Structure formats: C-alpha cells, structure tokens
Amino acid sequence: MADSDSEEIAEAVADVRRHVEWLRSTGQKFVLADRSAPRATAAPAPKPAAAPPPPPPAPAAPRAQATLFSEPPKAPSTGGSRRTLEEIRAELGDCKRCKLCSGRTNIVFGVGNPKAELVFVGEGPGADEDAQGIPFVGKAGQLLTKMIEAMGFTRDEVYICNVVKCRPPGNRNPEPDEIEACEPFLKAQIDSIRPKAIVTLGKFAAQTLLRDSTPITRMRGNWRTYEGVPLMPTFHPAYLLRSPGEKKLAWADLKQVMKMFGKEPAKREEGE
Ligand code: URA
Numbered sequence: 001m002a003d004s005d006s007e008e009i010a011e012a013v014a015d016v017r018r019h020v021e022w023l024r025s026t027g028q029k030f031v032l033a034d035r036s037a038p039r040a041t042a043a044p045a046p047k048p049a050a051a052p053p054p055p056p057p058a059p060a061a062p063r064a065q066a067t068l069f070s071e072p073p074k075a076p077s078t079g080g081s082r083r084t085l086e087e088i089r090a091e092l093g094d095c096k097r098c099k100l101c102s103g104r105t106n107i108v109f110g111v112g113n114p115k116a117e118l119v120f121v122g123e124g125p126g127a128d129e130d131a132q133g134i135p136f137v138g139k140a141g142q143l144l145t146k147m148i149e150a151m152g153f154t155r156d157e158v159y160i161c162n163v164v165k166c167r168p169p170g171n172r173n174p175e176p177d178e179i180e181a182c183e184p185f186l187k188a189q190i191d192s193i194r195p196k197a198i199v200t201l202g203k204f205a206a207q208t209l210l211r212d213s214t215p216i217t218r219m220r221g222n223w224r225t226y227e228g229v230p231l232m233p234t235f236h237p238a239y240l241l242r243s244p245g246e247k248k249l250a251w252a253d254l255k256q257v258m259k260m261f262g263k264e265p266a267k268r269e270e271g272e
Contacts (some may be wrong), residue, residue, distance in 0.1 A: 085114045088188045092165065098181035100166035100174075106133030110161030110189055117196040117261070118153060120144065121186065121205040122162045123236060124174050130167035135160045140238040144201070147237065151254050152263040159193055161186065163208050179208055190229070197257055198229055202236025221253045232257050 083091075089109050095101055108125040111134050120136075128138035136144045145155055164174040164182045174182075186208070190198065200206040203216040209226045210233075212219065219233040234253035235246055255265060 082191055082194075083188060085110070085189060085192050088185060088192060091188075092185055095165070098166075098178045100164060100168060100178050103169045104166040105130045107165050108133055108135050108162060108167070109165055109185075110159060111135055112155065112159035113157055114159070114193060116157065116159035116193055118158045118257070119190060119193055119195040119198045120148070120158060120160045120201060121190075121198060121209065122160070122201045123204040124162050124164040125167040126171050126238075127167065135162055136237075139241060140236070143237040143241060147250070147254060150251075150266070151258050152261075152266070159189075159195070161189055163204050174204060179204070183208060187227075190226070195229060197260055198226055198231040199254070199257055200231060200233045202239060206231075206233035221249065221256070223256070230260065 092107065092109065095107060104125075108129045122136060122140075122144075125135060126138050126140070128141070129135050135141070144160070148155055148158055163186055164178050165185065166178075166182075168174050168178070190209075198209070200209060203219075206216060206219050206224075207213055209231065210219075210224055212224075216233060216235065220235060222233070224231045224233065232253055235250045240247050240250055258265065
C-alpha cells in the first residue's frame with residue numbers, strides 16, 4: 001500500500017472517531033447501518049511516521065458517516081428534526097412520563113389539520129375530552145368551536161391541542177412537573193405544523209410557550225411571538241363561560257388574528 005493510501009485511511013479513521021465522540025457528547029445513540037460493509041477500523045491504523053500531522057477535518061460530515069450512521073436523533077426536545085404529527089404521537093406512545101397517566105382514560109393528543117395556518121392551544125383535557133380522546137369537546141369546547149367559526153374558520157381547518165395531554169384529576173390546574181414532561185410534545189406539534197399564527201387560550205398555554213409569568217389579564221390582546229410565529233394570548237373559553245362579560249375582550253383579541261388572515265367579521269343582524 002502506498003504511503004499516501006495509508007495516510008488517507010488513518011485520516012478517515014480519525015475523522016470517524018472524532019465524529020463518534022461528538023455524537024456521544026451530544027447524547028445521541030447510533031447504529032451500524034450495514035454490518036456486512038467493510039469496516040474502516042478493521043485495518044490497523046499505521047503510524048504516520050515522520051509525515052506532517054493531518055490537517056484538521058473539514059466541518060463537513062466525515063467521509064465514512066453515510067455508511068455508518070442511519071438513525072437521526074428522535075427526542076422531541078432536540079428541536080433539530082421536524083417530524084410528522086403521527087411520528088410525534090408514536091413517540092408519545094402509552095405515555096408514563098408524569099403522574100397524570102394514572103388517572104387518564106385517553107391521551108388527548110390534538111385534532112385538526114396537520115398543515116393548519118392557525119393553531120389553538122388550551123390547558124389540558126377535561127372529563128369529556130378524557131372520555132373521547134379529543135380536545136375541546138365539552139362545554140368550553142362548544143364555545144371554542146363557535147369562536148373559531150365566528151373567525152371564519154372551521155374546526156377541521158385549524159389545529160387544536162393542549163399543554164398537557166392527560167386530564168388533571170378533578171380538572172385541577174396542571175402542575176409544573178406535568179407541564180415540563182408534556183411541553184416537548186406541544187413544541188414538536190407546533191414545529192411540525194408550522195402555523196402562521198397561534199392563539200393561546202388561558203394562562204397556562206401563554207405562560208408555557210412564552211416563558212412569561214405575566215397574568216393573562218395583562219398578556220391578552222397583545223401580539224407576541226413564539227419561535228418566530230405570531231402568538232395571540234386570549235382568555236380560556238371555560239373562563240368566558242364563567243365570566244361572559246369578558247367575551248367582548250376575547251372577541252377583540254380574535255379580531256386581531258382575523259385581520260392578520262385578511263378575514264372580516266360577519267355582518268350581524270340587528271338585535272343579534
Ligand atoms: N379545556 C382545555 O384547556 N382543553 C380541553 O381540551 C378542554 C377544556
């Protein structure tokens with residue numbers, strides 16, 4: 001073998017080693033894609049003798065990478081690879097990542113158009129949603145459907161999901177550890193859909209996505225951005241059912257979203 005050949009092999013092996021170390025340092029798992037393929041490490045790396053040290057590897061992927069590694073990282077929190085909603089749901093699996101799993105009937109992942117331009121994010125499933133596995137199907141859900149339709153959309157056109165995917169017992173507020181366990185899946189859902197706008201319903205959705213503990217009464221009605229996506233915080237429909245006087249404020253918030261989509265509020269009949 002010519003000296004230049006063995007130097008090149010040694011360099012390739014060193015590249016692969018450095019890449020494997022880097023993969024390990026990022027916590028990634030990897031597999032050998034083809035066990036029958038000749039393995040670069042099979043040849044003993046000759047000492048470079050008196051040759052000058054090899055130049056540092058180019059920032060591009062090492063040469064042997066394509067044949068050695070075939071599985072991209074899949075953790076939802078890495079944010080690197082965009083996945084389909086089906087893949088994200090599959091990763092959630094029969095989730096036991098937090099204590100809410102013990103009381104749930106169904107995981108309530110999300111519903112609607114995987115290519116929606118508008119995403120609504122609520123807090124967490126209630127009893128009706130837990131029973132059916134679909135978000136916002138109870139009384140608050142019926143109001144949300146009316147709000148969506150008043151905006152000139154249908155439920156099928158938008159996407160609806162929650163911060164936590166399992167029902168908190170007795171409809172209590174979701175707790176920080178539960179939000180933390182579920183949040184990567186919400187983020188992955190939004191990353192997968194890439195909507196033009198997000199409407200958060202109530203304080204938990206706004207505070208979780210915006211990492212902002214400002215009360216919802218002060219946050220609502222003001223455009224924010226989540227990962228570059230315009231986000232409008234508004235009241236939760238369950239709150240609007242308890243405080244119908246606040247509906248006009250929520251409607252003002254939704255009208256701002258409609259404006260962004262070039263939608264006009266429907267003309268109301270006198271007395272309606
Ligand atoms: N409230 C929510 O926040 N989400 C639902 O799915 C139902 C009620």
